[in-house]
Amino acid sequence: MKLDERHLVQLAAVVQTGSVTEGAALIGLTQPAVSRTLAMLEKRLGEPLFHKGRRPLEPTALGRALADHGQVMLAASRKASELVDDFRHGQGGVVRLGGVPFFMDALIAGMIAEFQHAHPSVRIDQSYGYLPDLSAAILADRIDIGVCPIDILDEGSGLTFQEILPAHNVIACGITHPLLLKRKITAADLVAYPWIAPPSGSPLLSDLHRILLWLGVSEIRVRYSGGSPLSVVNYMKATDALTVLPHSVVFALRRDKAITALPFDFPQPERALGLLRLAAAPRAPAVDAFAAHVGNSFATLRHLIKRHEQAVVWGA
Template sequence: MYIDPNHLRILAAIVDSGGLSEGAAALNKSQPSLSRTVAMLESRLGSRLFEKGIRPLRPTELCLSLAEQGRVIGQASEAARIAAELYSGGKAGTARIAGTPIFMDGVISYMIASFQSAFPDVAIQQSYGYFAELSEQLKTGNIDLAICPMRGDDIPEELSFEPILRGRNVIACAPSHPLARKSTFRLEDIAQYPWIAPPAGSPLYADLKNALEIVGITDFRVSFTGGSLAAILRIMSGSDALTVLPYSVVFMQRPSNMVTALPVKLEHPDRQLGLLWRNDRPVRPAVSRFQKFLKGEFSGLADRIDVRGREAVWRR
């Protein structure tokens, strides 16, 4: 026998509230409508739900059993309502993101931690890649959002790009490096030290070569190539190696005191770090919230980088 789940919820409200009038008030319904529902149920079931002639209402054993199921239905309904509101508000769900390794590990990971502290029910699925791979992943729908440095004229027609931080590179080293401990040094002094080179296919590798050529270093020794940001930082901490990194990455590592930027003004790349997504598909609420969160975080970061950079890095 099929019993309408709403009728079970009505029985639970009557039992829990202590009467028809009280149950009607709890459900925002009229008392006569609840009376009709109870009478209809008793007729279908062929059994009384409340003892006859007893006031206040006394539920029968069957009524108590059905009311218990009504409570379960009510709890499930409330849980479903909350789940739907969380999802539609971007406070629950999944965001699949990907980006260039140095930026993801050196900057975005800190922001993901802050985001998930505020929105713990949003699951972040993160992967790595450079533009060619990221754009393909977006086109096939394997990721929702890419975070990578781009030039505005390189954006495919089916993708949208929103800049969040302009490109700025610095020569980075460990705080214990001999050059970091000098109050002044000549650019020629840089040439004697080995270099850590980013992966050959990354935009940062081209930036390293261009930066060294601009400061007059055409013959340089590479002691380590590729690796994660964690590996680069550890190698620098135990050696006199130098590398070129985005200043935003160096800036975010300040609490760890593992890396610093030499006060050498480089020519910055003509790229901007930005958000990349498909413009022909709806953005899920959790992705939209994460995207908005990143834009707010980078807005504040850009201002702090400007101040710190003028004071400590781009002085010559």
């Protein structure tokens, strides 16, 4: 005998509440409709589902056994409804996120943690990449958001870009670097020390070349290249090496008291850090909520970084 799952759900609701009226209200039906279902079910089974004359309603052994099956379906239905509600309100789902390593590790990782305190049911799937990789991944529907610096977004790319922080690079070093004791740093001072080259594909690598051209320097001693953010920081802590980093990254790592910025100014790239997304993509509420959270976090961070920049005596 095949039973209608909806009938078992109605039976479970009545058994759970002990009343046809309350059971109907629990699952959004009317009392007459549920009463008809129970009468039809008893007729089909040829057995009573409730003991007569008992209040609250008391199920028979058969009624209890069938209600247990209905309760499983009722719980699954509730969970599915909650999942849909969470999805619609940005409280559930998956955000597929890719970004440039230094920004992801120093800044975005903490923002992910803050976001999930308020959205614990949202899962974040993170990957790394630079602009070409992130653009390709978005267009191929492998990620929803790319966090990266951009100078110009090609027209007709099918992507949108939301600026969250203007570019400002610094020459970074360990906090005990000898050049921090100098009142005025020169190009010759910078050349005298070893350098860490940013990874291939990183905009920081082209920024380093532009700085050298501006300084009139044809060559530097690159002792280390291609390291992860953590390895670069640890290398600078143990050596007198220099490198180019976004000031926001150095600012974010200031509490670790491992690296700092040299008070040396140079021309800045016309670039901005921002969120890269597919222009015509259907908007997933969790993705929109996360993008808004990152944007708001950087709005606050922008003022703190600006104050930190003003506290540094820049020279050239």
